[in-house]
Amino acid sequence: MIQFGPVAKERIPALLSIAEKQLGDSYIRVEDFTDPDRLVYEAVSEKKAIGFVTGKTLSSEDFRTNLPKVFEALSRRIHASRMIGIVGSIAVDSLYSGSGVGYGLMGVLLDELDRKSYETVLMLGWKKRGASRPEIAGIAARYGFEAVREFPEYWKEESQKLGYRCPSCGDPPCLCDAVLLVRCKVCKDS
Numbered sequence: 127m128i129q130f131g132p133v134a135k136e137r138i139p140a141l142l143s144i145a146e147k148q149l150g151d152s153y154i155r156v157e158d159f160t161d162p163d164r165l166v167y168e169a170v171s172e173k174k175a176i177g178f179v180t181g182k183t184l185s186s187e188d189f190r191t192n193l194p195k196v197f198e199a200l201s202r203r204i205h206a207s208r209m210i211g212i213v214g215s216i217a218v219d220s221l222y223s224g225s226g227v228g229y230g231l232m233g234v235l236l237d238e239l240d241r242k243s244y245e246t247v248l249m250l251g252w253k254k255r256g257a258s259r260p261e262i263a264g265i266a267a268r269y270g271f272e273a274v275r276e277f278p279e280y281w282k283e284e285s286q287k288l289g290y291r292c293p294s295c296g297d298p299p300c301l302c303d304a305v306l307l308v309r310c311k312v313c314k315d316s
């Protein structure tokens with residue numbers, strides 16, 4: 127049976143190993159799991175970590191500072207005073223792929239954001255080089271996310287600066303695209 131819940135400290139090394147394989151070397155760090163300002167959930171099967179999702183909430187000021195390209199793309203859709211929920215990263219051990227783990231993790235995070243009344247949730251879907259859509263697209267669509275904009279080579283500069291190694295591109299720069307996915311109950315059309 128698969129269980130979902132807040133990340134247990136003793137499973138962080140296993141979660142980092144899943145992150146490294148699925149999202150790339152140095153992309154996710156220990157602090158991503160321990161930062162009290164983040165919402166982080168794990169999926170566990172027989173006490174073994176098999177996946178995780180990270181999220182956070184941002185004021186519109188933080189949103190503008192942390193994700194300037196996305197803020198610019200959405201400024202007409204999102205009211206300036208609104209708090210934004212963010213789906214950060216999601217990854218599942220490939221041995222368990224296609225078993226509903228990613229879907230379950232996303233559900234746990236969105237339930238928490240719904241509980242906190244975040245009406246707008248954003249996610250940058252990683253579209254690997256050469257892929258026609260982000261791997262998360264099917265799950266995102268099931269939860270009502272809409273693809274709003276595509277950012278070519280979104281992580282190019284960041285991957286060079288921070289030195290992370292994309293599983294698809296190898297050594298920096300990462301040349302994958304990002305698709306901005308928005309789940310918004312009260313947005314205006316752009």
Ligand SMILES: CC(C)(COP(=O)(O)OP(=O)(O)OC[C@H]1O[C@@H](n2cnc3c(N)ncnc32)[C@H](O)[C@@H]1OP(=O)(O)O)[C@@H](O)C(=O)NCCC(=O)NCCS
Binds near residue numbers: 217228252264
């Ligand atoms: C993307 C990723 C997290 C998906 O995890 P997963 O556990 O394999 O996904 P699931 O089994 O929940 O979903 C697989 C498919 O079944 C569907 N599905 C899941 N639960 C379902 C349900 N209860 N009923 C019907 N369909 C369901 C999903 O919509 C998805 O559809 P798709 O084939 O159109 O994509 C995983 O493949 C991964 O770690 N990829 C590499 C990292 C990555 O790309 N992360 C996303 C960054 S934005």
